[in-house]
Amino acid sequence: MGRQVQIPFVLMRGGTSKAVFLREHDLPDDPAARDRVILSVFGSPDPRQVDGLGGADILTSKLAIIGPPSRDDADLDYTFAQVSISEPLVSYDINCGNISAAVGTYALEEGLVRPDGDIATVRIHNTTTGSVFVAEVPLEGGEPAVEGDLTVDGVPGTGAPILLDFAQTVGGATGALLPTGHPVDVLDVPGIGPVEASVVDIGNLSVFFRADALGLRGSEAPAELEPETLRAFDAVKDAAARLLGLPAGALVPVPAAVSRAAGEESLIARVVGGRPPAAHKAYPGTVGVCTAVAALIPGTTVFAVTAQPPPGEPIVIGHPSGVLPIWTRVRAEGEGWAVEQAAYARTARRLAEGQAYVRRSAWPG
Numbered sequence: 001m002g003r004q005v006q007i008p009f010v011l012m013r014g015g016t017s018k019a020v021f022l023r024e025h026d027l028p029d030d031p032a033a034r035d036r037v038i039l040s041v042f043g044s045p046d047p048r049q050v051d052g053l054g055g056a057d058i059l060t061s062k063l064a065i066i067g068p069p070s071r072d073d074a075d076l077d078y079t080f081a082q083v084s085i086s087e088p089l090v091s092y093d094i095n096c097g098n099i100s101a102a103v104g105t106y107a108l109e110e111g112l113v114r115p116d117g118d119i120a121t122v123r124i125h126n127t128t129t130g131s132v133f134v135a136e137v138p139l140e141g142g143e144p145a146v147e148g149d150l151t152v153d154g155v156p157g158t159g160a161p162i163l164l165d166f167a168q169t170v171g172g173a174t175g176a177l178l179p180t181g182h183p184v185d186v187l188d189v190p191g192i193g194p195v196e197a198s199v200v201d202i203g204n205l206s207v208f209f210r211a212d213a214l215g216l217r218g219s220e221a222p223a224e225l226e227p228e229t230l231r232a233f234d235a236v237k238d239a240a241a242r243l244l245g246l247p248a249g250a251l252v253p254v255p256a257a258v259s260r261a262a263g264e265e266s267l268i269a270r271v272v273g274g275r276p277p278a279a280h281k282a283y284p285g286t287v288g289v290c291t292a293v294a295a296l297i298p299g300t301t302v303f304a305v306t307a308q309p310p311p312g313e314p315i316v317i318g319h320p321s322g323v324l325p326i327w328t329r330v331r332a333e334g335e336g337w338a339v340e341q342a343a344y345a346r347t348a349r350r351l352a353e354g355q356a357y358v359r360r361s362a363w364p365g
Contacts, residue, residue, distance in 0.1 A: 015347065256287055
């Protein structure tokens with residue numbers, strides 16, 4: 001098509017997000033050249049992403065790069081990228097728990113994993129965290145099922161439940177579930193002052209603080225969070241990053257404000273992420289895993305606001321689009337904690353496939 005380069009793509013919905021799926025071998029090896037191509041595919045930077053496949057929203061400007069497994073205990077490698085809408089930036093700092101649900105379905109549909117029985121187990125190596133999580137994908141006629149009874153708040157209709165367990169991802173970013181060695185620390189946040197916060201590393205490295213530390217109720221809708229408040233979330237993140245010795249400007253630890261629930265939820269939580277920072281309209285699944293584990297560890301800021309459920313029942317996180325239940329088990333082990341289960345269910349399906357056209361000027365050589 002003229003002087004453009006074609007790249008095969010698949011558009012998948014996973015949970016409350018959408019992502020473009022690309023194969024690793026279809027992208028340039030050089031990181032800078034790869035990012036130029038990705039920005040061209042998405043039409044970034046542009047608030048509407050009108051010249052690409054991006055969805056002009058933090059939940060839909062996402063990318064999954066799929067490659068062969070680089071470790072023996074995985075079926076494939078999965079690299080998640082958050083593509084900035086307003087800046088020429090592709091970030092690889094985090095994983096997306098919603099898109100993770102679509103990775104198992106994609107792997108089966110693309111023949112990367114051979115289905116067996118009624119449920120296929122897909123072992124996914126997330127290159128960002130360097131750890132493996134497991135997706136259990138229901139099958140119908142040997143293919144990933146689409147129709148089912150599971151409702152995911154923030155997604156229209158129902159679908160077949162895909163169970164994701166992140167219990168094996170403890171310490172993926174820092175090597176420890178509680179990277180500072182403490183359930184709670186006091187962060188010195190410029191412009192705000194001291195903020196009690198808990199840094200927890202499972203699923204996605206996250207930092208949790210009480211919503212009232214920023215003068216919030218905790219139940220605000222995304223549109224109610226003013227730019228000044230979004231910058232305050234970012235300042236807490238940066239303070240936690242400094243404590244951990246992480247580079248400035250990274251997307252982790254993901255900042256989450258927590259508060260007590262007035263209804264049947266275990267707690268209420270709000271997340272801000274991306275570059276520039278934006279309020280999530282739902283709740284990231286991997287941050288949900290981290291939240292639920294922190295909710296069971298005495299002394300954390302999350303534990304302090306959580307209504308503990310009966311044994312065997314999930315931690316239910318209230319978010320702007322509804323609720324997110326996480327089935328979680330932890331146990332004391334020595335001076336620390338072991339995570340036995342950190343699982344939630346999502347739906348996913350293929351939306352489109354075809355050829356993405358990239359301007360030749362964006363392609364190296």
